[in-house]
Amino acid sequence: MKDQPLEYTGELKYQPQPDPKSTYLQQRLLCPYLPNEDLIEAVNLAIYLQRPLLLQGEPGCGKTLLARAIAYEFAQRWDIANYPYFPWYIKSTTRAKDGLYIYDAVGRLRDAQLVGTDSYKTYLSPQETKKLFQRLQDSYAYIRWGALGNAFREPNHRPIILIDEIDKADIDFPNDLLLELEEQRFEITEIGDTIEAQHPPIVLITSNQEKELPDAFLRRCIFYYLEFPDAEDLINIVNAHFPEQLSIELVAAAVERFIELRERATNRRDGKKVSTSELLDWIRWLQRYPPEEALEIIDNLAENLPLLGALLKNKADQNYYQRHRE
Incomplete structure (x- = not known):
């Protein structure tokens, strides 16, 4: 591995093989990820230039899963049991320092x-x-490391860091990370030590565009907007998650109904659109039935309130969809 530059390929042979019948959520997080050529190039650009990759797109389009997919591929290609991957899930109360360390x-x-x-x-x-x-x-005994702190201390490989939903945090949060991300070091003020990254981290940052990000922060990132998958891509995603499990007719019908829900199930400007993860949950339920019965369920979705609730999470949207299906 030392003689080979890190490069993400997105090839299927490095993808995990899902258990389509599994209901264990953690296992379902390890699933095939189907990037397009532009996204693969954006990832490799960020790896080569050692710049954070800022991913924007609507919720459910696959931003968060990309970092895990890269780590999984690197682990497979270089036979590493657990490639170093450090996710940091941002909340409204998260401070930049939390990702480095917390001193007790x-x-x-x-x-x-x-x-x-x-x-x-x-x-x-x-x-x-x-x-x-x-x-x-021991001056380090009272330190609890955050995602960036652990990544900077990774001794063997270039770690992968996910900073998920950065726009949830306070408006000053991105700028508070500028020095650490650019210079790849930080100071532990309580003990006067400086931690420097042993290997340049590969940083992926996701945003749902809830807040504008500062220009100074954006200048240091590679930006990529992740478009929502079209019908052909959705069919490929379903088949990748449920290999040789579903008929062509059933997958096509489910995707067609799903796209109809996205386009016609709300008249609210801020209405939530159904996401890919909800489509896969729906498919996972449908595979419990014989193909003919599953097709009938798809056709009569508007009358099946429990199943409709797996896709539309608002009573107003459900009513709107039912009226327009009559």
């Missing part, structure tokens, strides 16, 4: 007080006392 100052103060007051002699066993003094002598 309260724990450090507690331990120091136990020693300073000799309270450990009363409350701790000999084994606990030994661990207490070991912690106090």
